[in-house]
Amino acid sequence: MYDLVIIGAGVAGLTAGLYGSRYGLDTLVLEKNQINGQLSFVDTIENFPGFGAIEGIELMNKIEKHALENGLSIERDNVKNLVVDANIKILHTEKRKIESRTVIVATGANPSLLNVPGEKEFTGKGVSYCATCDGPLFRNKDVAVVGGGNSAIAEALVLSSIANKVYVIHRRDTLKAEMALQKRALKTDNIIFLWNSEIKKVFGEKLVEGLHLKNLTNNELFDLSVNGLFVYVGVRPNTEQFDINKDENGFIVTETNMQTSVPGVFAAGDCRLTPLRQAITASSDGSIAAYSANNYIKEI
Amino acid sequence: MYDLVIIGAGVAGLTAGLYGSRYGLDTLVLEKNQINGQLSFVDTIENFPGFGAIEGIELMNKIEKHALENGLSIERDNVKNLVVDANIKILHTEKRKIESRTVIVATGANPSLLNVPGEKEFTGKGVSYCATCDGPLFRNKDVAVVGGGNSAIAEALVLSSIANKVYVIHRRDTLKAEMALQKRALKTDNIIFLWNSEIKKVFGEKLVEGLHLKNLTNNELFDLSVNGLFVYVGVRPNTEQFDINKDENGFIVTETNMQTSVPGVFAAGDCRLTPLRQAITASSDGSIAAYSANNYIKEI
Numbered sequence: 001m002y003d004l005v006i007i008g009a010g011v012a013g014l015t016a017g018l019y020g021s022r023y024g025l026d027t028l029v030l031e032k033n034q035i036n037g038q039l040s041f042v043d044t045i046e047n048f049p050g051f052g053a054i055e056g057i058e059l060m061n062k063i064e065k066h067a068l069e070n071g072l073s074i075e076r077d078n079v080k081n082l083v084v085d086a087n088i089k090i091l092h093t094e095k096r097k098i099e100s101r102t103v104i105v106a107t108g109a110n111p112s113l114l115n116v117p118g119e120k121e122f123t124g125k126g127v128s129y130c131a132t133c134d135g136p137l138f139r140n141k142d143v144a145v146v147g148g149g150n151s152a153i154a155e156a157l158v159l160s161s162i163a164n165k166v167y168v169i170h171r172r173d174t175l176k177a178e179m180a181l182q183k184r185a186l187k188t189d190n191i192i193f194l195w196n197s198e199i200k201k202v203f204g205e206k207l208v209e210g211l212h213l214k215n216l217t218n219n220e221l222f223d224l225s226v227n228g229l230f231v232y233v234g235v236r237p238n239t240e241q242f243d244i245n246k247d248e249n250g251f252i253v254t255e256t257n258m259q260t261s262v263p264g265v266f267a268a269g270d271c272r273l274t275p276l277r278q279a280i281t282a283s284s285d286g287s288i289a290a291y292s293a294n295n296y297i298k299e300i
Numbered sequence: 301m302y303d304l305v306i307i308g309a310g311v312a313g314l315t316a317g318l319y320g321s322r323y324g325l326d327t328l329v330l331e332k333n334q335i336n337g338q339l340s341f342v343d344t345i346e347n348f349p350g351f352g353a354i355e356g357i358e359l360m361n362k363i364e365k366h367a368l369e370n371g372l373s374i375e376r377d378n379v380k381n382l383v384v385d386a387n388i389k390i391l392h393t394e395k396r397k398i399e400s401r402t403v404i405v406a407t408g409a410n411p412s413l414l415n416v417p418g419e420k421e422f423t424g425k426g427v428s429y430c431a432t433c434d435g436p437l438f439r440n441k442d443v444a445v446v447g448g449g450n451s452a453i454a455e456a457l458v459l460s461s462i463a464n465k466v467y468v469i470h471r472r473d474t475l476k477a478e479m480a481l482q483k484r485a486l487k488t489d490n491i492i493f494l495w496n497s498e499i500k501k502v503f504g505e506k507l508v509e510g511l512h513l514k515n516l517t518n519n520e521l522f523d524l525s526v527n528g529l530f531v532y533v534g535v536r537p538n539t540e541q542f543d544i545n546k547d548e549n550g551f552i553v554t555e556t557n558m559q560t561s562v563p564g565v566f567a568a569g570d571c572r573l574t575p576l577r578q579a580i581t582a583s584s585d586g587s588i589a590a591y592s593a594n595n596y597i598k599e600i
Contacts, residue, residue, distance in 0.1 A: 015349045015580065022347060024479020047322060049315045049583050050362040051350065052369065062350040069352065070480065179324020180370065256556070257575040275557040276591045280315065283349050284584030291576045 002026050004293050005091060005100040007079050008238075010037020011279050012269025013106035014063045015286030016293075017072040023294040028100075029067075030093065032078035036060050038108055038270070039279055043132040043158045046180075048279045056132070059279070081241050084262055087300050101300070102264045102293040105242055105252060106286060109235035109270040109277070114146060118202030119231070126208025127229045131155035138163045138228045144211060145169065146199055147232035153177035153185050155230060160188045167224060169194045171216060194224070202229055237271040247273050258289035264296050302326050304593050305391060305400040307379050308538075310337020311579050312569025313406035314363050315586030316593075317372040320404075323594040328400075329367075330393065332378035336360050338408055338570070339579055343432040343458045346480075348579045356432070359579070381541050384562055387600050401600070402564045402593040405542055405552060406586060409535035409570040409577070414446060418502030419531070426508025427529045431455035435462045438528045444469055444511060446499055447532035453477035453485050455530060466491045467524060471498050471516060494524070502529055537571040547573050558589035564596050 004020045006013045009031035020027035039045065042056030051059060068074070078094040082103060091098040111129040113119060119127055128134040131145070135158055143163045145156045148170040154177075159166045168185070173195045175182050185191050194213070200221070201212040210225045237250045245253045245261035251273035258266040268285035270277045304320045306313045309331035320327035339345065342356030351359060368374070378394040382403060391398040411429035413419060419427055428434040431445070435458055443463045445456045448470040454477075459466045468485070473495045475482050485491050494513070500521070501512040510525045537550045545553045545561035551573035558566040568585035570577045 011349070018347060018349060022478040022480040024482070046370075047318060047587070048350070049311070049318060049366055049586075050348070050359060052366050059350055066349055066352050070346075178319075178322040180322040182324070276588045278584075278587055280580075280587050281584045284578075284581045286349075287347070287578055287580050288576045 001088075002028050002098065002100040003297055004028070004102045004104065004290070005030065005089070005098060006104045006106055007091075008037070008106035008108055008269070008271075009064070009074055010106060010108045010269060010282065011039055011060070011063060012108070012282040012286040012289075013037070013104070014067045014072075015283040016104045016106060016268055016290040017074070017286075018063075018067040018070055019287045019290035020293065021067065021071040023290065025290075025294060025297065027072055028098070029072060029074045030077045030079055030091075031074060032076070034076070036064060041130045041132050043154070045279060063283075079241065082243070082265070084265065087264065089264060101297050102266065104258075104286070104289045104293060105239070105260070105265065105267045105271060106269045106289075107238040107271045109237045111231060112234040112236050114199060114231050114233055116199050116201055118204075122202050122204060122208045122229075125206065126204065126227055127202060127231065129231050131158045131230050134228070135159050135162045140164045141227040142167070142225065143228035143230060144224065144226045145230045145232060148172060148175040148177060149232065149234075150177045150181060152232035153181040155232060156185055156191055157181070157188065159230065160191050163228070164190065166191045167194055167226065168192070169197050169199060169211075169213065171196065171198050199229075235270060235277065239271050257292040258285060259292060264293075264300075266292055301388075302328050302398065302400040303597055304328070304402045304404065304590065305330065305389070305398060306404045306406055307391075308337070308406035308408055308569070308571075309364070309374055310406060310408045310569060310582065311339055311360070311363060312408070312582040312586040312589075313337070313404070314367045314372075315583040316404045316406060316568055316590040317374070317586075318363075318367040318370055319587045319590035320593065321367065321371040323590065325590075325594060325597065327372055328398070329372060329374045330377045330379055330391075331374060332376070334376070336364060341430045341432050343454070345579060379541065382543075382565070384565065387564065389564060401597050402566065404558075404586070404589045404593060405539070405560070405565065405567045405571060406569045406589075407538040407571045409537045411531060412534040412536050414499060414531050414533055416499050416501055418504075422502050422504060422508045422529075425506065426504065426527055427502060427531065429531050431458045431530050434528070435459050438463045440464045441527040442525065443467070443528035443530060444524065444526045445530045445532060446470070448472060448475040448477065449532065449534075450477045450481060452532035453481040455532060456485055456491055457481070457488065459530065460488045460491050463528070464490065467494055467526065468492070469494045469497050469499060469511075469513065471496065499529075535570060535577070539571050557592040558585060559592060564593075564600075566592055
């Protein structure tokens with residue numbers, strides 16, 4: 001019987017683990033992947049306070065090391081479901097059955113799909129959700145990025161030093177990304193913005209060869225020849241397996257202390273309904289969730 | 301006319317400044333003190349993810365440098381009051397009058413007083429609220445720390461390597477501090493715990509000579525000879541000058557996006573009503589407040 005089991009070893013989960021361990025709780029983090037969280041796939045993160053510009057994987061390694069030094073255990077295992085039996089939380093994983101007094105869901109979110117014809121068919125054949133992972137495959141080729149937020153623009157910048165041309169396709173005529181990123185992208189010669197444009201289809205033979213686009217201003221259709229498409233149009237939470245209160249998009253609803261609709265079950269990070277999804281906010285969520293788990297254990 | 305003025309250059313204010321600058325907002329941080337925030341007075345912080353154990357002042361310097369590199373301006377000035385005239389926020393400071401589209405209150409909190417006879421009289425003469433600042437004055441002397449939370453125990457540990465004996469005086473028989481800190485304190489030979497004990501009076505001639513104490517278990521009164529008393533019994537927010545919605549203790553009430561009861565005025569960090577006050581949570585608050593300020597400006 002653990003005091004605290006945390007599902008997910010991203011920034012939120014590892015911070016919860018750091019705090020849980022420091023509270024003296026018998027704490028376990030379960031991570032289904034070989035890599036810790038979405039931040040591991042981020043080329044450079046520039047807004048985690050105190051670090052300046054740092055590679056995503058390097059920041060994750062530092063946070064993991066920090067947590068491990070404080071006594072945290074991390075296991076590779078996939079949680080299939082969570083059953084709550086009064087004060088005991090039972091996790092059925094791929095490898096075993098685990099009991100815990102409290103649980104923190106920190107399963108994060110994955111990139112949203114664009115949901116256009118050809119997207120699924122060409123995933124791994126030119127369509128990608130991770131410029132840092134797949135960018136090097138497109139050296140001196142032409143690629144497109146779809147989206148207008150921080151992720152889209154940051155990854156377009158990453159791609160601009162690898163690819164020949166980087167088209168940024170956005171449905172609006174302004175970006176949501178931080179001005180610091182926008183300015184840099186607008187100054188980069190081989191980044192070309194296609195404003196007010198929507199992707200209707202991804203086409204090609206065996207690999208991506210181009211995109212059918214629609215200009216939303218005049219409704220004209222046109223084709224763009226590219227070998228790669230990088231999709232950054234938001235995230236969807238990894239919360240299907242949890243029978244707790246969520247919003248219409250699957251984000252877990254919490255109190256300010258990270259308590260979910262199930263007593264003793266807390267949520268933290270990108271999987272949670274929150275106004276802003278950043279490394280720093282996920283980390284804070286993790287600390288608060290661990291604090292609340294510790295209080296919950298003391299009270300039952 | 302600034303886009304964003306942030307009051308206070310602690311972790312919350314500087315993170316808000318980092319984010320505000322990155323959003324491209326014309327951002328100014330005002331700090332009335334020569335030193336940035338309470339964290340500057342913390343000897344070692346062990347739970348800001350990614351840094352392991354780091355001196356408070358070193359972490360603050362890193363965060364300040366990170367924000368300055370992103371274009372943030374910081375001025376030394378004291379905000380006397382804030383007047384809201386429709387969409388314009390007017391700050392009257394010691395030096396001038398400043399106008400801004402949005403304001404983030406990140407004024408932090410100061411240590412609470414113990415409120416016993418002798419405390420005010422002997423402040424600076426043996427009574428202190430900062431072991432890191434004043435600890436060295438008590439080399440090889442006997443001192444007391446009052447409180448049972450993280451700050452009390454962390455600072456008792458700091459004092460244990462300077463002072464002869466460190467008495468920890470606590471009203472209960474268990475500590476609220478993280479187990480990691482508790483274990484270290486309980487293993488430290490010259491830290492002596494006085495459980496279920498309450499300070500009734502601080503006494504001395506010109507400097508502190510001792511404390512009148514009451515044992516809450518048997519109501520017996522007794523005296524303890526010490527040269528110093530370090531008070532860590534919570535915090536009170538620095539929010540007197542702001543005419544916005546607060547709780548009964550003066551903490552500013554916010555929405556999850558850090559919006560206060562006044563549109564365009566946000567709050568972040570220790571001055572805010574929040575379940576947990578940590579460097580990491582204050583930092584997260586700052587990022588969310590800047591994000592919301594940016595949204596607010598776009599909408600008006």
